[in-house]
Amino acid sequence: MEQLLQKLAEQEGGTTASPLRIFLVEDSPDVRDLIMESLAEIPGVLLAGYSETEQDAMRRLEDEDFDVLILDIQLKQGNGMNLLQSLARSGKRRHDELKIIFSNHVSATYRRVGLQYGVQFFFDKSSEFTKLRSLIERLSGKGPSPVAAAPSGFLPA
Amino acid sequence: MRMTLGRNDTGENSLLEQYVATQSNVANIVTAAMGLAVMVGLFGVVVLICCYAEEDYRKLLADLILVQGSTAAGFVLAGCTLYMQCINVGNQSRRLTLAARLTASLLLLLSIAFLLQNFLGVNLSRAHLPGLALVGSAIGAEIHPLAATCLLLVALALLLHDQATRGGHYPAEYLAFILIGLAAIPLVGYLYGIHKLTFLSYSTGIPLLSALVFLLLGAALLMARPSHRLMAIIVGHAPGGNMLRRLLPSMLLLILLLNLLVAQGAEYRLYDDRLMLPFLTLIDGALVVFIFWRFAGRLDREYGARMHSAAKLAETNSLLTAVSDSTSEPIFVKNRQGLLVFANPALLQQVGKNWEEAMYRSSRDLFSSIEDADRIDEDDKRVMASGLPETIEQTLHLQHGIFTYQSTRVPWFDKSGNVLGVIGISTDISERKRAEDSLREREARLEKTVIERTALLRELTNHLETVREEEKRAIARELHDNMGASLTALSMHLESVYKILPDDEKWQERKPRIQGLMSSLVGTTRRIQTELRPNMLDLFGLKAAITEQLDELAERTDMVCKASLPDEDVVIGHEMEIAIYRMLQEMLNNVAKHAKASLVNVILDIDEEQVALTVRDNGIGIPPERRDNNKTYGLRGLRERATFFGGSVDIRPASGSGALITIRLPLAPAAAV
Numbered sequence: 001m002e003q004l005l006q007k008l009a010e011q012e013g014g015t016t017a018s019p020l021r022i023f024l025v026e027d028s029p030d031v032r033d034l035i036m037e038s039l040a041e042i043p044g045v046l047l048a049g050y051s052e053t054e055q056d057a058m059r060r061l062e063d064e065d066f067d068v069l070i071l072d073i074q075l076k077q078g079n080g081m082n083l084l085q086s087l088a089r090s091g092k093r094r095h096d097e098l099k100i101i102f103s104n105h106v107s108a109t110y111r112r113v114g115l116q117y118g119v120q121f122f123f124d125k126s127s128e129f130t131k132l133r134s135l136i137e138r139l140s141g142k143g144p145s146p147v148a149a150a151p152s153g154f155l156p157a
Numbered sequence: 158m159r160m161t162l163g164r165n166d167t168g169e170n171s172l173l174e175q176y177v178a179t180q181s182n183v184a185n186i187v188t189a190a191m192g193l194a195v196m197v198g199l200f201g202v203v204v205l206i207c208c209y210a211e212e213d214y215r216k217l218l219a220d221l222i223l224v225q226g227s228t229a230a231g232f233v234l235a236g237c238t239l240y241m242q243c244i245n246v247g248n249q250s251r252r253l254t255l256a257a258r259l260t261a262s263l264l265l266l267l268s269i270a271f272l273l274q275n276f277l278g279v280n281l282s283r284a285h286l287p288g289l290a291l292v293g294s295a296i297g298a299e300i301h302p303l304a305a306t307c308l309l310l311v312a313l314a315l316l317l318h319d320q321a322t323r324g325g326h327y328p329a330e331y332l333a334f335i336l337i338g339l340a341a342i343p344l345v346g347y348l349y350g351i352h353k354l355t356f357l358s359y360s361t362g363i364p365l366l367s368a369l370v371f372l373l374l375g376a377a378l379l380m381a382r383p384s385h386r387l388m389a390i391i392v393g394h395a396p397g398g399n400m401l402r403r404l405l406p407s408m409l410l411l412i413l414l415l416n417l418l419v420a421q422g423a424e425y426r427l428y429d430d431r432l433m434l435p436f437l438t439l440i441d442g443a444l445v446v447f448i449f450w451r452f453a454g455r456l457d458r459e460y461g462a463r464m465h466s467a468a469k470l471a472e473t474n475s476l477l478t479a480v481s482d483s484t485s486e487p488i489f490v491k492n493r494q495g496l497l498v499f500a501n502p503a504l505l506q507q508v509g510k511n512w513e514e515a516m517y518r519s520s521r522d523l524f525s526s527i528e529d530a531d532r533i534d535e536d537d538k539r540v541m542a543s544g545l546p547e548t549i550e551q552t553l554h555l556q557h558g559i560f561t562y563q564s565t566r567v568p569w570f571d572k573s574g575n576v577l578g579v580i581g582i583s584t585d586i587s588e589r590k591r592a593e594d595s596l597r598e599r600e601a602r603l604e605k606t607v608i609e610r611t612a613l614l615r616e617l618t619n620h621l622e623t624v625r626e627e628e629k630r631a632i633a634r635e636l637h638d639n640m641g642a643s644l645t646a647l648s649m650h651l652e653s654v655y656k657i658l659p660d661d662e663k664w665q666e667r668k669p670r671i672q673g674l675m676s677s678l679v680g681t682t683r684r685i686q687t688e689l690r691p692n693m694l695d696l697f698g699l700k701a702a703i704t705e706q707l708d709e710l711a712e713r714t715d716m717v718c719k720a721s722l723p724d725e726d727v728v729i730g731h732e733m734e735i736a737i738y739r740m741l742q743e744m745l746n747n748v749a750k751h752a753k754a755s756l757v758n759v760i761l762d763i764d765e766e767q768v769a770l771t772v773r774d775n776g777i778g779i780p781p782e783r784r785d786n787n788k789t790y791g792l793r794g795l796r797e798r799a800t801f802f803g804g805s806v807d808i809r810p811a812s813g814s815g816a817l818i819t820i821r822l823p824l825a826p827a828a829a830v
Contacts, residue, residue, distance in 0.1 A: 028642030034649050074637055074692060081696050104641060104683055105692065109705045113697055126648040126679040127672075 019046040020140045023064060025071035025080060026102075027052045031125070035070070035102075038133055044140035054078020058086055066097060068139065070132070072125070073103040073110065081110075084117035098139070102132055182392060186383040191243040193377035197370055198236025204229035223364040227271060227300045231308040234264040235374055238315045243381050248319065257315070265312035271305035301363040303339060307371045310336045314378050327385040329378065334387075337375035343368040348413070349420055396459040400452060408448055415440045486585070487562075490569060492578040493541065495519055495534050507583075509556050526554040537579045540566040544576060550586070561590040618801055626735060633690030641682055648675050691738050699727045699734045699761070706741060707759060714749050721760045729768055733822060736798050737761075737770055743794055744772045744818055752776025754815055767804075768822045775815040779808060795820065 022045060026032040032050060039045055048066040051057035053076055061069075071080040080101065100121040101114055111122050123132045207214075207221040208229070215222060238260040245253040314332040321327050343363045346354025355362035383392045391401045416437060423433045481488050487504035491497055496517045505515055508523045515523060520530035520537075532551065540547050546567040553560050562583040569578040651671065658664040686692070687709075694702040700722045707718040727734070741759065748757055754776030762769040792808070795818075799806045804822035811817040 028638070028645065030642055030646035031649065034646055038649075038653075073696070076638070079696055104645065104679070107705060108708055109693060109697070109701055113701065125645045127652075127676060129649045129652050 019044050020068060020136070021046050021048040021066040022068045022070060022136070023048045023057075023061065023066040024050040025052075025054075025057045025069070025075070025083065026050065027072060027074075027076040031072075035129075038129070039136055042133070042137050042140055045136060052076055054080075054083050054086075057083055061087065062090070068098045068100060068136070070100045070102050073101065073105045081113060081117065084114070084119065088117055100132065100135070102129075183383050186380050186388075186392065187243055187246060190377045190380035191240055193373055193380070194236045194239035194243060196236075197232050197374055197377065198240065200366075200370055201229040201232030201234075201236060205233070220364070220366060224367050224370075225300050225304075225364075227267075228304050228308070228364075228367055231264060231267055231304075231311070232370060232374075234260050234267065235308070235311045235315065238264065239374070239377055239381060242315065242318055246382075261312055261315040264308065265316065268305055268308035268312050271300055272302065272309065274299055275302040275305055301357075301359055301361065301367070303343065303357055303359075303363050304367050304371070307336055307339055307374075310339070311371075311374055311378070318378075318382065321385075325386055327382070327387070329382070330385055330387045333375045333378040336378070337372055340368050340371035340375060344372065348417065396456065399459075400455055403455075404448060404452065408444065412441065412444060415444070487583045488581070490578060490580050491537060493576065495537055497523065498578065504583075507553075507555060524553065525556065529553050536564075536566060537581075540568055540579050541576050544568050544570075551583075552590075560585055560587045562586060615801060618797065622736075622798075622801070623732075629689040633686050633692075636682060636686045636689070641686065644675075644679055644682060648679060651675060688742075691735070694734060694738050699729070699737060702734075702738050703741060703759060703761060706738075706745060707757070710745050710749065710757070716749070716754060717756045719756070719758050721758070723761060723763050727761070727763060729763070729824065733768065733802060736802060737768065737820075737822070740795055740798055740820055741770060741772065747792075748772065748774045748776065752778075752815065765824070767824055769819060771817065771819045773811050773815065773817045775811070775813065778810050778814060779816045 022039060024032065024035060024047065026035065032052075036047055036050070040047060048064050049060055051060055055077060057071075071083060073080040080103065084099065098121075099117070099119045100123065101110075101119050102123045102125055103110075104125050106122050106124045114122060121132075121135065123129070204221050204224045205226055207218045208226040210218055210222075238257050241253050241257040241260070244250075245257065248254045310332050314329040314336065317327075317329045317332070319327075320329065342357070343355045343365070346352065346362075347365050347368070352362065357363070379388055382388060389398075391398050391405075419433055419436045419440065422428060422436075423430050428436075481501035484501065485503050487507045488499075488501040489497060489504050490499035496519055497515055498517070500512065500515055505512060508515060510518075510523065520533045521527060524530040524533070529551075536547070536549050536551070546565065548563060548565045551562050551564055553562060563586045564581055564583040567580045568576050569580050571577050655668055655672075658668055691702050693705045703720055703722060707720050710716060711718040729737075745757065745759075748754055752774045754774035756775045758771075758773040760769075760771040760773075762771070792806070795806050799820050799822060802822040804820060807819045807821070809817050
């Protein structure tokens with residue numbers, strides 16, 4: 001995982017001019033606003049768009065270009081896991097974007113299933129927002145060095 | 158009754174009466190005739206032998222020799238013929254008939270020859286059959302003309318034995334009577350010692366033995382055919398025959414005795430010879446009066462008894478008629494051919510005919526429906542064949558509607574146990590039948606209603622379950638969308654707030670408390686949400702949901718939880734999945750609450766026919782009274798759910814310790830159960 005992160009950081013670092021494009025799938029407006037506000041503060045981060053439902057997200061993700069996908073599991077319509085499954089099946093997209101689950105459902109079972117769909121990070125919505133933010137900061141290349149602030153929320157791979 | 162009276166009255170004839178009363182009397186009489194025939198034949202043979210006896214024995218056998226060889230030859234022929242005719246009653250054997258004819262004809266020729274010899278002095282045997290002369294003087298000598306006449310009569314009677322006139326008379330019988338009468342003449346002569354009667358104006362007297370044998374022959378001739386007209390009278394059961402049997406022998410004996418006494422009196426000079434005739438007249442007159450009076454008395458008694466029994470019969474008859482006429486239950490009697498021989502008014506009304514129309518009719522003529530008639534005939538035939546009574550329920554299509562009868566059929570026996578027909582009594586049970594039918598119909602309807610209601614209840618239970626799940630889902634959704642989201646947002650806000658908390662000791666000490674409260678709040682909300690709506694089930698299916706439950710249980714209770722799940726994905730429909738999920742939840746709750754177990758095994762098995770979910774723990778087990786108690790909420794809930802899907806719950810102690818609960822649900826659609 002560390003290696004992966006390093007690789008990603010290098011990738012981003014190599015193209016400092018282009019910002020880190022983030023797509024957010026979150027159904028609760030309160031939470032969504034908060035995340036967007038918070039992430040927008042990070043320099044070099046661009047919010048490519050957001051979606052509230054699985055269908056809408058699926059449709060928009062086909063067209064949008066993004067580097068990081070942050071998604072919730074339970075949505076007003078559909079769910080994040082199905083979305084990941086559909087994305088994997090559609091095959092239109094390259095699969096190197098970073099997929100982060102930011103949800104209340106972070107039990108071992110979810111983590112296991114998520115891994116199957118190429119999810120790299122899981123964060124508990126209620127307690128690990130800081131960790132998500134740190135990760136994004138580091139990916140955008142503006143945050144503290146990865147080694148210095150190894151986030152504790154990282155999954156043991 | 159008549160017979161017993163007669164027997165008591167006439168003790169002397171009781172044996173004869175009994176003899177006549179027996180069923181086999183006719184055959185016995187023929188047998189007796191056979192015996193007599195044999196006796197006569199043998200007698201003839203003995204006489205013939207005696208004729209050639211040595212001179213020394215002649216004196217001893219004088220009586221037998223007196224009978225003469227010629228007569229004896231006639232006796233032999235007569236005996237043989239009669240014996241053959243006795244064996245051959247009804248002329249069954251042609252050969253015997255021919256032989257009898259032959260011997261009788263020989264006898265006829267012989268007797269004619271004797272008569273010719275007597276009256277014309279022609280000695281045929283000497284003149285034309287010189288061979289006979291060699292036999293000696295025994296045969297061929299002149300015999301008494303009465304004996305010759307008797308032989309002629311015997312020959313004629315034998316030849317005409319079975320010939321009847323147009324009026325039903327048998328000449329042979331009359332000939333036999335004449336024979337007896339002729340034989341009686343010399344016998345009476347011998348009895349009274351009057352030579353005129355034994356000699357009958359001939360040079361020698363007819364021998365006593367010959368006369369006796371002729372008498373026996375006459376009797377035997379009559380007895381050989383007891384069914385012929387005259388014999389039938391004395392042999393028969395009718396009062397006439399009775400009277401004859403009782404009175405005739407005693408009267409003959411009485412006349413003989415009294416007359417003998419009168420004659421003896423005259424002989425011993427007790428009175429003048431001239432008085433004999435008046436005496437005889439008086440005695441015979443008295444006897445005749447006595448006979449007629451007695452005869453008349455008997456006749457009257459017979460008549461009275463007959464009248465009495467007729468009156469009784471009439472009474473019984475009228476009683477029977479009254480019963481059969483007044484009863485509303487059809488009664489009938491049919492003969493072996495199935496033709497109606499008796500019917501009471503109820504039956505006539507049943508078939509809608511009067512007696513003249515119904516008499517000697519078959520069932521097909523009586524009943525309009527051929528099927529009914531055939532069925533009735535079938536039943537009747539079966540009863541007649543088996544000889545056992547039967548009670549049958551029959552439905553008849555009559556002119557005035559369809560009726561159901563309970564009919565009892567009894568075979569009709571004669572005295573010797575032969576089936577003469579069938580007797581039937583029917584009872585109209587249409588009302589009862591209707592009531593039974595309506596009861597049955599109501600029962601069926603009730604059963605149908607019960608089934609419908611049960612289905613309705615199941616539907617309702619299903620609906621309630623759906624509603625419950627729906628409600629839970631709505632609450633879960635609400636929790637997630639509003640409270641959950643708000644809580645999350647609040648937590649995230651707080652995350653930022655923590656950073657700017659004053660760095661004094663008080664706030665630093667409060668920070669973890671706030672965090673703890675927050676995470677407890679979030680945790681509870683999540684737990685409630687998950688319990689209300691198994692999100693996992695919706696997202697990843699049953700296998701994942703079971704795994705999640707077990708993970709959670711393990712986390713909550715420190716029990717070791719193991720799952721054995723099928724490799725392939727489980728697709729059994731949302732309703733059943735949620736039911737299984739809920740049942741597992743229930744069972745795991747029970748285990749956690751009561752079992753005190755350290756290990757739980759969950760096994761899910763699916764084949765083409767059913768889903769089986771087994772939960773085994775190593776705890777204290779479920780006590781039997783609790784196991785079977787339907788009031789125990791958890792177990793009852795399990796059973797209700799399983800029953801709804803047409804499945805079953807099996808609770809038993811696990812090997813070792815603990816409990817083993819297996820739920821089996823068929824994979825057929827629930828509606829089929």
